[in-house]
Amino acid sequence: MPDYPIDEAAPIAKSLLEHSKVTLRRKMPNFGQWLIDNNLINQATKYDYDLTPSGESSLRPYMVKNYGENWDSPIDSKEERRASFLKNRLVNDLPAQLHHRVAQAVWTGDSKSSTRSHPDNITAVSCDTLRIRTAEAAVFHFTDWSIHAENSMHTMGELIFNQRAVDQFTALETNKPLHIMTIENPGAWDTLPLLPRVLYVYVPGNNQSIATEWLQKLDQFSWSHFGDLDQKGLKIAKQLSRNLNEKLELFLPAWWGEYIDLYSLKTGKSWNTTSYRKLLTQFPILIELQNKQLRLEQEAIMLDKLFLASLKQHIKSFFKDR
Structure with a gap:
């Protein structure tokens, strides 16, 4: 069994045997390092390597011995070989929805790959969750079921929807217009006092996608954001404003500045305020x-x-004319 995969070794060997040189610009392949260590190639320039006299006499026999007589025949790409492998190994009934990490691992070989390669009839989903708190008697309607906010708030203190539920969300039923407040951090989201006509949505700074997707499905609502006062906090607010096509409104109590002396933290660099x-x-x-x-x-x-x-006054300002 050769020490190096043929799709790594064959292109290097073919170049050396046909042109007596090879260019290796990326991180040195293991096969290339083996050629150097065994004096089959010498470095000519930063990226170019020449075949040595020892290499001229021994490289082809090495390739035949380790990879067979047809080692220099065209090689199917890894993707082609993987597709052929999967034909015989995948279950017959593929799921309509599949976690994106599983889909990437199966069809690309890397669960963190950004390359989309799974079949079009499979919808890749995530394990992200939408977390909501509200005092309103709202009803969340989905394709085949409905959830009453009061029940979930009574039993769990929040409403939690995964990606599959958000995909099937159809409408939010309320008796009166609601204000949506997005909250950057879980501590603040969990501690905020529940008020009439308000719905708090947890929107972590590193992943706003599921909350944004759900909010974009709502017909009408007023919106504001409550987050940290720093560069990241402002960036989150601005991204939400842009994605929701809503005017950027911050909940920022006038007295918050009184906390600067005792509670401010060093950033280490100036904000980019452009x-x-x-x-x-x-x-x-x-x-x-x-x-x-x-x-x-x-x-x-x-x-x-x-x-x-301050929170009550902030919420009230959005219902002046309603």
Whole structure:
């Protein structure tokens, strides 16, 4: 059994035997290193290697001995060989939906690959979950079932939907217009007091996709975002605003600046404020944080005695004319 796969060794050997040289620009292949170690090739330039006299006499016999007489015949690509292999190994009834990591591992050989190669009739899904909290008696309708918010809130304290449920979501039934508030961090999302006419959606900064997908399915709602006061927090808010096609509204209590002295954290670098000029004008606290290379976490203000009144006022502002 040869030490090196033929799809690695054959192209290098063919180039050397046909042209007496080979170019190896990427990380040195193991077969290339073996040729160097055994004095079959010498380095000519940074990337070019020449066949040595020893290589001229021994490379072809080595290839025939280890890979057979037809070692230099065209080789099926790894993708072609994998497709042939799968014809005999896959189950007969492939699932209509499959986790994207499984799909990538089966059809590309790498669960983290970004290359889409699974069959078109399979929908790749994730294990992301949509997490919601609300005091409203809303009903979430799906293709074949419905969920009453009151029941889930009573038993679990939240509503949790996976990707399959979000894909089948059809409508949100409410008695009155609701305000949607997206929350960056789970601590703040879990601690926020439940108020009438408001629905809190947890939107982690590193993955907004499932929440955004669900919100885009809603017909009408007002929206604002509550997150950390730092570069990342503003970026999350702006991305949501763009994806939802909604005006960027932040929940940022006027007294939050009083926390800078005792609760601010060093960022180590200045904020890039080019994209946030309007917010800087609207909220001077952001200018101070930017100038001093500081940030504030939203969790730190959750128990402030002024918090509830500020939150109520913020929510009320979206229902002035309703």
